[in-house]
Amino acid sequence: MTIEALIFDMDGTLVDSERTHWLAWRQTLAADGMDIPDYAEFKKYVGVSDEQMAQEFSAAANPSLDPRNLVTRKCSTYLDLVPQIELLPGVVETLERWKGRFAMAIASSSPHRELIALLEHHGLRERFIQVVGGDMVPKKKPAPDIYQMVLVLLGLAPAACVAFEDSQSGVSAAKSAGLTAVAVPHAMSLGHDFDNADVVIDSLADFDERLLHQLETLARK
Structure with a gap:
């Protein structure tokens, strides 16, 4: 065909954009006193959806957080960083x-x-x-x-x-x-x-x- x-x-x-996604997640989670792996280790999340990451991050550090809210805030932060993506x-x-x-x-x-x-x-x-x-x-x-x-x-x-x-x-x-x-x-x-x-x-x-x-x-x- x-x-x-x-x-x-x-x-x-x-x-x-992978580093920018990492930065957006780091800024989002920092607001809740949470941290994520450094950039070198973040490669394990390549191809993983924001929803999956939010569930994993919240479950590991603060199960009371709503993963959907994390995704919304991360997306907003990411959009602010779009101009730096090549x-x-x-x-x-x-x-x-x-x-x-x-x-x-x-x-x-x-x-x-x-x-x-x-x-x-x-x-x-x-x-x-x-x-x-x-x-x-x-x-x-x-x-x-x-x-x-x-x-x-x-x-x-x-x-x-x-x-x-x-x-x-x-x-x-x-x-x-x-x-x-x-x-x-x-x-x-x-x-x-x-x-x-x-x-x-x-x-x-x-x-x-x-x-x-x-x-x-x-x-x-």
């Missing part, structure tokens, strides 16, 4: 290279308003015809719900789409939804198991005509 759409994760795939290498070139040839969408466990804020800050909102956040589906990655919703909105079959992910949970979500999955490990996710990815590349800049042909061959199987 011919590939018709490219679907991208956001954090760690398009933007270098695009990862190869992103602009990749989006420009395939503009007009493929439909493009975002599939991320992050809240929808965080995704929109990031895209608007970098002037990329118009590049993506669908943007689906984790707060729009019942279950976040590694469940396939986010990708399944994107497919419905695009009106495309899984075999017509390629997913780009930087985490093990993201790749698992894409594969569970029936998509071809390309792993693009970020510095914080290099230790993840990407055995179930169809292809692993170092950067989005590596997505060229040769790789496209390889992915189209995989999609036909």
Whole structure:
């Protein structure tokens, strides 16, 4: 089947935001006298939703805290930090290279308003015809719900789409939804198991005509 759409994760795939998420969590929890692991240890949370982290942090330090309130406050803090978040290498070139040839969408466990804020800050909102956040589906990655919703909105079959992910949970979500999955490990996710990815590349800049042909061959199987 011919590939018709490219679907991208956001954090760690398009933007270098993991440290900013850590800072937002640290500031949020500090207000309640709580602490989180230092940044080097925070990598174990790559691909983990805010809801899961909030439940873990509150259970460990202060079970009386409402995890939902923590997530709301963390999101607000994160939005204030968005201007300091940079695009990862190869992103602009990749989006420009395939503009007009493929439909493009975002599939991320992050809240929808965080995704929109990031895209608007970098002037990329118009590049993506669908943007689906984790707060729009019942279950976040590694469940396939986010990708399944994107497919419905695009009106495309899984075999017509390629997913780009930087985490093990993201790749698992894409594969569970029936998509071809390309792993693009970020510095914080290099230790993840990407055995179930169809292809692993170092950067989005590596997505060229040769790789496209390889992915189209995989999609036909």
